[in-house]
Amino acid sequence: MKIGELASMAQCTVETVRYYEKEGLLPVPARTTANYRSYGKPHVERLCFIRNCRALDMTHEEIRTLLDLLDLPSEDCSGVNQLLDAHIGHVDVRIAELSQLKEKLVELRLACRTEKSVDQCGILRGLAVVETAPRDHRETHLG
Amino acid sequence: MKIGELASMAQCTVETVRYYEKEGLLPVPARTTANYRSYGKPHVERLCFIRNCRALDMTHEEIRTLLDLLDLPSEDCSGVNQLLDAHIGHVDVRIAELSQLKEKLVELRLACRTEKSVDQCGILRGLAVVETAPRDHRETHLG
């Protein structure tokens, strides 16, 4: 099959497929005489695998690790478990960060219940406060 | 004061300060005879404002909107409220997304309680399933 069909089977764009190839996530496919990429069932499976991982917000690095494990079928799968646990950790960290953020935002929002002029707005005043919080090291890749 | 002092007062790097200037978030400062940037108190306040907004994960576009409002002190501040409500929405959407993600990840993790060989791993099998979920339009800028 050609790239457009592959892409639609995995619900992504042809550009994304070509990008994954360039990144080494998808193997380089055979070409037709017209220089079109030619794919088969294994490519569909691998691309779906990648897209599912991306839908779970894994990085390409994480996906690459899983794909490497997938290519050694006889190994034991503890590496898979470790990676999944770590990634669940990434999600947990980000949820915690955002929950804290939301608290602060809601508190800030309360500083302006009645609409005043800009130079008296409690929100803008709150944002102008000098805080001493250096951005610390991130333990998640989720933005 | 010079750029290093400004940066340390706002807990960021000098590169970040120069970047904000290039982006138009900070006004271009005066220069010393040695061509060094020279800042005053208003710059400190504006930079702290920006850093606080960034600590709340606002985009530069959102911050730019707030700064523009800040520069019209006599206007009423309903725009500020709207922006904050919208941004709280962005955070809410992302928290909901991540919570769903986490559910799926935990479920997937349960598919491999005992460590098997890779080609029998329930996790990898779960990830290989073809799903029909086209990535829909994002209503948050939070990654």
Next chain:
DNA sequence: GCTTGACCCTGAAGTAACTTCAGGGTGTTG
């Protein structure tokens, strides 16, 4: 006088995971 070191300057390139664009080939259908 001279060197060392901390600080400053510019402009370009790298990061993640794509998307968009420019400019052009292929192949089927009417």
Next chain:
DNA sequence: CAACACCCTGAAGTTACTTCAGGGTCAAGC
């Protein structure tokens, strides 16, 4: 044989920065 859908490559744009290369400024110490 022209229109149109589909394919190709390589480069640049996206966000919010960071890193790097290559070079100037200035105060202190020998």
